[in-house]
Amino acid sequence: MGVKLLDAWVSPFGQRVRIALAEKGVEYEYVEENLAEKSRLLLESNPVHKKIPVLIHDGNPVCESLIIVEYIDDVWDKKPHLLPAHPYLRAQPRFWADFVDKKIYECGTRLWKLKGEEQAEAKKEMIEILKLLAAELGDKTYFGGDAFGFVDVALVPFTSWFYSYERCAGFSVEAECPEIVAWAKRCMERESVKKTLYDPEKVYEFVCFLKKRYGVE
Amino acid sequence: MAASGEEVKLLGVWPSPYVIKVKIALELKGVRYEYLEQEIWENKSELLLKSNPVYKKVPVLIHNDRPVCESAIILQYIDEVWAGARPSILPSDPYERAIARFWAGYFEDTWFYGAIKILQVKTEKEKAEAIEQSFAGLSLLEETYEKSFKGKPFFGGDNIGYLDIALGSFLGWVKTIEKMSGLKLIDGAKFPLLATWAERFCSVATVKEHIPKTDKMIEYCSKVLQPKWHALNN
Numbered sequence: 449m450g451v452k453l454l455d456a457w458v459s460p461f462g463q464r465v466r467i468a469l470a471e472k473g474v475e476y477e478y479v480e481e482n483l484a485e486k487s488r489l490l491l492e493s494n495p496v497h498k499k500i501p502v503l504i505h506d507g508n509p510v511c512e513s514l515i516i517v518e519y520i521d522d523v524w525d526k527k528p529h530l531l532p533a534h535p536y537l538r539a540q541p542r543f544w545a546d547f548v549d550k551k552i553y554e555c556g557t558r559l560w561k562l563k564g565e566e567q568a569e570a571k572k573e574m575i576e577i578l579k580l581l582a583a584e585l586g587d588k589t590y591f592g593g594d595a596f597g598f599v600d601v602a603l604v605p606f607t608s609w610f611y612s613y614e615r616c617a618g619f620s621v622e623a624e625c626p627e628i629v630a631w632a633k634r635c636m637e638r639e640s641v642k643k644t645l646y647d648p649e650k651v652y653e654f655v656c657f658l659k660k661r662y663g664v665e
Numbered sequence: 666m667a668a669s670g671e672e673v674k675l676l677g678v679w680p681s682p683y684v685i686k687v688k689i690a691l692e693l694k695g696v697r698y699e700y701l702e703q704e705i706w707e708n709k710s711e712l713l714l715k716s717n718p719v720y721k722k723v724p725v726l727i728h729n730d731r732p733v734c735e736s737a738i739i740l741q742y743i744d745e746v747w748a749g750a751r752p753s754i755l756p757s758d759p760y761e762r763a764i765a766r767f768w769a770g771y772f773e774d775t776w777f778y779g780a781i782k783i784l785q786v787k788t789e790k791e792k793a794e795a796i797e798q799s800f801a802g803l804s805l806l807e808e809t810y811e812k813s814f815k816g817k818p819f820f821g822g823d824n825i826g827y828l829d830i831a832l833g834s835f836l837g838w839v840k841t842i843e844k845m846s847g848l849k850l851i852d853g854a855k856f857p858l859l860a861t862w863a864e865r866f867c868s869v870a871t872v873k874e875h876i877p878k879t880d881k882m883i884e885y886c887s888k889v890l891q892p893k894w895h896a897l898n899n
Contacts, residue, residue, distance in 0.1 A: 496771055496805055510763045512770060522759035535745035536731055542738045547719065580719065 451476035452504040454490050456483055458654050460553070460605030461513035462501040463644050467601050468517045470640035472524040514545055517601055530598045544584055544591065545602035551577045552606050560616040560655050561664055571617040578625040585631055596638060604641055607632040611648035612655040673698035674727040676713050678705050680885050683736040683773070684724040685834040685875050690740050690754055692871045693825070694747040706893075737769060740827060752824040762827075765820070768809065769831030776802040777835055783846050784886065785894045796848060803856050806832075810858040818865055825869055833866040834876075841882040 453469070453476050455462035469476055481490055481500050493502045493509035503510045503519065510516050521530040531538050555577060558570035581603065585591055591599035610621045610632075622629045635641045659665075675691065675698050677684030691698050703713055703723050716725045716732035726733045726742065733742045744754035756762050779802065782795035814820050820828035843850050853860035867876060 496767075505760070508760055510760070511767055515763050515766045515770070518766075519759055519763040522762065535742050536728075536733070538745065539733045539738050539742045542741070543733075543735055546735060546738065 449506045452479060453477070454479050454481050454487070454493065454502040454504065455500050456481050458646065458651060459500060460609065463605035464513045464601050465501045465503060465516050465520070466644045467604065467640045468520045468530060470643065471528055471530070471596070471601075471638075472520060472526070474520070474524055514549060514602060517598065521598075528595060528597075530592075530596075530601060532592075532597070541592065541598040544581070544599045548581070548599070548602045548606070552603070556606070556609055556613055559613045560659060561662060563665070567617055571619055574613060574617075575619065575624045578621065578628050582625045582627040585627055589634060590631070596635070600635060604632065604635045605645060607635070608645045608648050608651050609655075612652045615652060616655070616659075672727075672729055675700050676703050676710075676716065676725040676727070677701070677723045678703055679877060680837075680882060681723060682777070682834040682838055685837070685877075686736045686830050687724045687726060687739050687743070688875045689825075689830050689834065689872055690743045692875070693752070693754065693830075694743055694750040696743070696747055696750075706889075737766070737773075737831070740830065744827075752821075753826070754821075754830065755827045756821070764813070765826065765828040765831075768806070768820075768828055771802075772806070772832050772835065777838070780839070780842055780850065783842055783848070784891070785898075787898065792846075796846075799850055800855070803851065803859060807856040807859050810862065815858070819862065825866065825872070829862075829866055833863070833872065836863055836867060837876045837879065837882055839863075840879045841886055844879055845883060845886065 451469070451474060453462070453465060455465070455478060457480060466478075479487075479489075481487060483500070486498060489504075490500065490502060491498055493504060494500075494511045497511065499511070501511075501513055501516060503516045505519075505523070510519050517530065531541060552574075555570055555574045559567060559574060562570060584599075588594075590596045591603070607628075610629075614620055636645070673691070673696055675684070675687055677687070677700065679702065688700075701710075701712070703710060705723060709721055712727075713723070713725065714721055716727055717723075717734045720734065722734075724734075724736055724739060726739045728742075728746070733739050740754060756765060776799065779795060780799045783792055783799065786792050786795060810820070817823070819825050820832070825833070839850055842848075851860050851863050866872060
């Protein structure tokens with residue numbers, strides 16, 4: 449029994465869960481899944497999407513990274529609280545975490561997968577997305593205010609992909625959104641984030657492998 | 666009940682299942698609100714653009730001038746603000762909450778977009794694929810009902826809850842797709858538990874008036890939506 453996490457090292461969605469578990473000091477068994485040959489446990493635990501991450505708590509699977517993070521916050525109802533107590537103050541982080549979910553991964557994928565005009569369009573969109581997030585961050589330490597919270601957990605894994613986006617599409621996140629880069633540096637000072645995120649060069653190596661696999665120059 | 670001095674507005678459009686979700690939740694909690702029907706194709710209102718600058722979509726709940734967007738988030742907000750008003754919308758157990766959120770998300774983000782393709786696609790092959798996918802999804806749901814909710818009248822237990830509202834608000838659209846395509850989706854022979862649940866849900870007092878009549882939906886779909894889909898496809 450206990451806590452098991454089915455995951456894949458480079459997945460920013462899996463990293464959200466790892467960060468949340470680390471923040472709460474929860475011990476768990478990490479299981480690296482081979483996504484080319486999914487385990488029976490993964491297929492049984494997530495028959496709908498067959499994707500990682502899946503958190504298995506006392507034999508009960510929870511799927512979808514943001515649902516898992518909220519579940520972790522609910523079950524390990526102790527500091528640090530990833531969501532505040534006030535309903536309106538919970539609605540805002542949920543909205544922005546959902547925004548990250550809807551926008552970043554899909555747009556980022558287009559940045560490394562496509563070329564020419566389509567890539568230029570994706571680059572424009574990514575900059576808009578990051579600027580919107582920068583505006584939401586404002587001059588707060590974290591998206592959660594003084595406390596590292598739900599939106600920070602949702603977004604921070606993607607910061608190790610910025611270098612890949614920059615290399616593939618030819619732009620600088622720091623030039624366009626210095627506030628986001630500064631925020632990312634602050635997050636990296638946290639143990640949970642430092643221990644979870646991979647070096648951007650390593651992520652870029654992975655993206656190059658994906659590009660080869662998809663026949664992208 | 667909304668306390669005096671509380672102002673609740675809902676920006677919506679009548680055919681939207683996402684808006685219907687919010688209407689049902691507000692009614693369930695006995696919250697009095699002002700409903701403002703919106704223009705969503707052209708001429709979006711200042712209020713809509715100001716309240717939802719990121720997506721410019723409905724539903725938007727405006728509570729004492731503070732906007733809340735995205736129907737799933739609005740439902741949880743309503744449940745948390747009016748926590749004193751019974752029944753609860755979300756389950757109290759964290760695991761049950763996670764399950765409810767998962768299936769609600771699957772149905773509205775994945776299943777519904779697949780099902781609507783039945784009306785959108787051009788070729789018979791694409792239509793057959795869309796139908797197969799929809800049945801596969803319903804099969805998974807039927808299995809889940811059997812495994813985790815059997816014996817209960819609703820996913821929420823004795824009363825309708827988050828998952829009932831999330832799925833049930835799409836029933837008007839399901840009936841529309843069925844009538845327009847000549848196909849039974851929530852077929853009682855294939856999905857007996859879901860079929861009886863659907864009938865039960867639609868007869869609940871707080872739900873009945875919010876599910877639009879199928880004829881009206883078919884008219885909206887043929888006159889407004891289908892021309893827009895064809896324009897996008899060409």
